[in-house]
Amino acid sequence: MNIQWYPGHMTKAKRAMKEDLKLIDLVIELVDARVPLSSRNPDIDDLGAGKARIVLLNKADLADEALNRRWAQWFTERGLHVVKIDARNKGTLKQIQAVVQEACKEKIERDRKRGILNRPIRAMVVGIPNVGKSTFINSFAGKACAKTGNKPGVTKGNQWIRLNKTLELLDTPGILWPKFEDQQVGLKLALIGSINDEILNRDELALELVSFLNRRYPGVLAERYQLENAGDCDTTQVLEQVARQRSCLAKGGELDLPKAARLLLDDFRSGRLGRITLEEPETAKDKGEKDQDG
Ligand code: GDP
Numbered sequence: 400m401n402i403q404w405y406p407g408h409m410t411k412a413k414r415a416m417k418e419d420l421k422l423i424d425l426v427i428e429l430v431d432a433r434v435p436l437s438s439r440n441p442d443i444d445d446l447g448a449g450k451a452r453i454v455l456l457n458k459a460d461l462a463d464e465a466l467n468r469r470w471a472q473w474f475t476e477r478g479l480h481v482v483k484i485d486a487r488n489k490g491t492l493k494q495i496q497a498v499v500q501e502a503c504k505e506k507i508e509r510d511r512k513r514g515i516l517n518r519p520i521r522a523m524v525v526g527i528p529n530v531g532k533s534t535f536i537n538s539f540a541g542k543a544c545a546k547t548g549n550k551p552g553v554t555k556g557n558q559w560i561r562l563n564k565t566l567e568l569l570d571t572p573g574i575l576w577p578k579f580e581d582q583q584v585g586l587k588l589a590l591i592g593s594i595n596d597e598i599l600n601r602d603e604l605a606l607e608l609v610s611f612l613n614r615r616y617p618g619v620l621a622e623r624y625q626l627e628n629a630g631d632c633d634t635t636q637v638l639e640q641v642a643r644q645r646s647c648l649a650k651g652g653e654l655d656l657p658k659a660a661r662l663l664l665d666d667f668r669s670g671r672l673g674r675i676t677l678e679e680p681e682t683a684k685d686k687g688e689k690d691q692d693g
Pocket residue numbers: 457458459460461484485486487526527528529530531532533534535
């Protein structure tokens with residue numbers, strides 16, 4: 400992720416998105432299924448007011464399926480249409496079609512009453528960096544037979560990707576900024592690899608991951624790295640064991656913990672530790688709800 404967010408940048412991005420939003424009927428919001436809340440920006444509720452809304456739990460292939468279901472329910476309870484997807488898999492796009500029709504039912508009905516038939520639904524993809532917006536649009540575009548050209552009123556450079564007679568997608572996604580003022584959000588986005596590792600302490604990040612896995616997914620590390628009594632060890636000892644088992648050794652033969660940290664994070668991010676979700680719906684607070692922790 401190479402974007403440095405600062406207030407001016409955010410204001411500009413927000414303004415551009417507001418312009419694009421004027422053109423569309425449907426907001427397709429991508430979130431990362433491993434961190435469905437931390438990968439959102441609540442501003443989308445204001446930005447998307449009055450539009451049909453769909454939330455795509457993307458990278459569902461990497462997330463815990465039981466939690467995918469609970470998160471889907473959580474979003475549904477908040478009046479949003481939800482689909483779990485793997486944006487790289489074109490097959491899952493079919494599922495979205497039915498939900499699009501459902502989400503836009505009112506608009507389609509309104510059009511019908513006015514005698515407007517078959518006007519395609521126009522949609523825009525939005526989300527924070529790295530949630531899979533481009534992958535999703537490419538999957539769509541790859542399937543689409545034609546790109547429609549620039550049209551009057553369409554922001555310069557934008558094109559509509561026509562998927563079929565009923566759905567067109569803006570080819571440029573709207574980029575939302577993460578809630579990076581919240582440290583826990585920053586930590587989770589770093590764990591999934593959405594924030595540049597260079598600016599973070601990778602060793603600390605790996606220890607956070609060990610601590611989380613021991614709490615929520617006990618046994619995962621022991622199984623993957625053949626660790627003994629991992630449950631009784633502190634996080635540093637676990638990382639040392641990983642280093643030993645994977646022969647992460649520095650020159651003099653001592654353990655290379657930074658290397659083990661990198662290996663562990665890579666294994667997690669690529670799904671080699673299994674399907675893991677970092678946050679649960681219970682921790683989610685609704686807007687305006689009193690913060691019980693502080
Ligand atoms: P953007 O910044 O929102 O446009 O995100 P990208 O489309 O560039 O995707 C970021 C990374 O996530 C890329 O490496 C994609 O291959 C990967 N990715 C996107 N969608 C999925 C998905 O559903 N599952 C998995 N496993 N990887 C995905």
